[in-house]
Amino acid sequence: MPTALVTGGSSGIGYAFATELARRGYDLVLVARDPQRLGSAARAVRNKFGVQVHELSADLSDHDDIARVEQVLADRPIDLLVNDAGFAAHDDLLDDDWSGQVRALDLMCLAVLVLSGAAAREMVKRGSGEIINISSMNSLIPADNYAAIKAWVNSYTEGLAARLDGTGVRANVTITAWVKTEFHAAAGLDRPRIPDWVWVPVKSVVRLALADVRRGKVRSVPTLRWRFAAWVLQHGPLALPRRVSHWVQSEHDNNRIGGPDEPRPEDV
Template sequence: MATALVTGGTSGIGLAFAGELAERGYDLVLAARDADRLAETAADLTDRFGRQVETFPVDLAVRSDVDRLVERLTDQQRPIEVLVNNAGFGLNTPLVGTDVELQDRAIEVMCRAVLVCSGAAAEAMRSRGRGMIINVSSLSAWIYKGNYSALKRWVLSYTQALALELARTGVQATVVCPSWVKTELHERAGVKRPRLPGWAWVEATEVARVALDTASRGKVVAIPGRGWRVAVWVLRHAPDALPRFFSRRISKSRSN
């Protein structure tokens, strides 16, 4: 039976991916920091979908933990057919200053771990001639919201480059760029959710479904929501003043 590995798979978008993959017939490997929460999530998914769920306690900011995850990704006796690099967190740290501890952690989790895990998984998948890698970016990649936007822009660009390198190998690399999703991200980052109309939010389940469907069609960039696909086209082709204006409005909505 095919197996999928999801990082940050105990809540939010990661949990939605786990559920969608289980419903599509995949066994699961869930990687996250909280061992107790991993066990609870695994039991729930097994109960609901009847799939085998392996738990993998790991902190992706710790390089030795990432190395252990790479060993699992490259285990050809227990192959991983789908990798979802979802782990991440909100980043509400100013760019001005000398304290970069949280910034360093964000780079390790949302950039380096994506790079290392994707590269290892891609090599193992390419040797088998099949596989799927989905990296979770954000619509923030097209605006300017501190280092979070910069990191998510890197994920977008990296996945597009990876997809080119994997062309005609049977391995698909896709990046999903959701808008605002009601998860624990804002609370954990210590920021208010922006005051946006209801249509601006997407469900985590939609993010997972759109990403998997897009990857299955061999497409590289997935943007949940037709309206947001139009918005991204506008942001890409409009003068640079528009993304800056939009970024200022988002900051203002959080401070009110």
């Protein structure tokens, strides 16, 4: 029976990956920071699908915890890695408290780099395996550090896919748009005031990512409307991404609802 390791697997997109993979017969290693939420998610998946679910509580902004998960990838055959853990790192770029920016870089860049590399090394030895890294439409606009981080995820994953060419191992970056999860609330943000048709069903994100990585497609954007939007942002007028960036930043400024001083890692 194949095994998948999913970071951010206790809620949101990560949990959607967990349930879909369990439905397809995968055993799971679920990684998340909050042990209570993780335990609840793992029990729900076990009870519904009857697969084995190993719980690994880890804060992937902590270097020691990254190393613990890296060791699991080295010791246990993992057929599919999903790097989903993250949080909405929309701190002001001029803020003199840069601790949140560092946490974001560790969680969404360093952890992705280390865990993808660890998984890929073992997969190459076996001649098969799949890696999915979750990105965001923010990666296509010059908004803030979160946008820059997700742009790095895009570039890194495409480089990894090129490095793995011919090995039997495939890598995919899935660029999500607005998906209804706990993501905004965890960051202390209201959901953006946009029409319902703009939101993407979380199952669409998961199923497209799994289908695309299986057929060797390196970059995925769920739904035709968001694929068109991504194309326009990349190939349209140079001023357009900046205009979108101004709108996104104003939404962040206007919709903050308060919350914990330290944002909780959630699903991107």
